[in-house]
Amino acid sequence: MTIVPSVLEPVSEASDPDACAAMTIVVCNSCRLPSDPLLEPRPGSKLAAAVIAEAAGTGITVKQVGCLGNCKRGLSAAVLRDGCWSYVFGELTPESAEDLIAGARLFATSADGFMPFRARPESLKRGLIARIPSFANLKDLP
Numbered sequence: 001m002t003i004v005p006s007v008l009e010p011v012s013e014a015s016d017p018d019a020c021a022a023m024t025i026v027v028c029n030s031c032r033l034p035s036d037p038l039l040e041p042r043p044g045s046k047l048a049a050a051v052i053a054e055a056a057g058t059g060i061t062v063k064q065v066g067c068l069g070n071c072k073r074g075l076s077a078a079v080l081r082d083g084c085w086s087y088v089f090g091e092l093t094p095e096s097a098e099d100l101i102a103g104a105r106l107f108a109t110s111a112d113g114f115m116p117f118r119a120r121p122e123s124l125k126r127g128l129i130a131r132i133p134s135f136a137n138l139k140d141l142p
C-alpha cells in the first residue's frame, strides 16, 4: 500500500522566521536519563530550556509537555508542521536542541509534507519513534 501525502507549497527559506512560523517543537520536560534516573533537574527540562534558547529568532514555536508517552526511550520531543505529518523522536540528550531546530528548519522546506530523511541530523534518523498524519492528511489515506 502506498500512502500519498498531501502536496504542499514548499516554504521558501528554512532560515526565514516566516517560513518557520508553521513549525512547532514539543519537548517533554519530565524525561529522565535511563542511565541516571535520579538526576535533577530532569534532563528533559534541560533539553526544553535549550530548545527554547536555540529557537530564539527562528520563528519556530516551542511548547513543553509533561509526557509524550515515550518514557522508556526518552528524552523525547516531537516536531510538528501545520497540515503535515508529525514526528516523535526519542533517545535524545540535553544537547539535542540544535538537532531539533535543524530538523524543524529542514521540515519547513518540505514540499510533500514529510521531513526529508537524508539531510536530517543523525539523532533524528536513529531516534525516530513514530510519525503521525494530521487530520488534513487523512483524506489521502485509504
Ligand code: FES
Pocket (backbone or CB within 6 Å): 028, 029, 030, 031, 032, 044, 066, 067, 068, 069, 070, 071, 074, 076
Ligand atoms: S516522561 Fe518524557 S515521554 Fe514520558
